[in-house]
Amino acid sequence: MIGLVLLLLGIGIVGTIGHYGSLGHSSHLLAGLAVVDLVFLSAWSAIQISEERPWARWLHIGTNTILCIAFIWVSLTGWNVVQKYLP
16 A cells, blocks of 8 residues: 555656646645555554554554545545646
């Protein structure tokens, strides 16, 4: 999951800079960075889960709930970005 998200981040950055010459032309950048951060937090919290750290399970579940919403946000903003590329 981390690898895929970083690959998509790289593709998005290269594609946007290649097309526009800079970043930040839509809220898709913010949505994408939020997804990247949440994926890293989710992965980190997953490896923290143990009987000694009960908080980690709730952090992981909460992060994944927010991540689901962030995936919807990045998908919707991504659709708008794709429409700009199409003739």
